[in-house]
Amino acid sequence: MDTPVKPFLKWVGGKAQVLNEIRQQYPAELGRRITKYAEPFVGGGAVLFDVISRHRIQHAYISDINKELITTYTAIRDHVDDVINELQRLESNYTAADNALQKEIYYKNRQRFNDIKLLKNSTIETSSLFIFLNKTCFNGLYRVNSHGNFNV
Structure with missing residues (x-):
């Protein structure tokens, strides 16, 4: 993806400000062997949008109680x-x-x-x-x- 996708919502507890630390925890195979992403508590989607902007994800599954x-x-x-x-x-x-x-x-x-x-x-x-x-x-x-x- 050429243009990074950013969250379109402000969300209490959002992860946008700590994405650099979270990225260090991504699996090395993300986007290569790992092509599916699941987000159980998507909220504003900072991690979701970061992952799909930086890695080759074929399927993303999101959910939230809201x-x-x-x-x-x-x-x-x-x-x-x-x-x-x-x-x-x-x-x-x-x-x-x-x-x-x-x-x-x-x-x-x-x-x-x-x-x-x-x-x-x-x-x-x-x-x-x-x-x-x-x-x-x-x-x-x-x-x-x-x-x-x-x-x-």
Whole structure:
């Protein structure tokens, strides 16, 4: 791969800052004899993207307990142009607004995300809102309340 792939999310506990140390632990055969990569707790994907950018990986398997996170990775894999278009629309509305209106837009989008995240037909919108909220909330924190609603 010519261009390194970087994480598109901020993630609490992300490994981007310690990748140099983690790389020293990669198996010597990674990308040669070892061509599959499995990531059980992908989060922001710093290690995943580092491995697939630097090594010849034929298959990558990712998982995480966060359903919306996995929905987002799947939407990017299957519908990247649609996700980008929706993100551009969200960004355009948000960046054109003053601070007070940005706050209102954030809370409306957070409510919409919570309302639709369980709908099976809202993959692109859910994923776009997931990324939008990640980029506009406090430090990329993902937290849910006792009802399972995102509340950062």
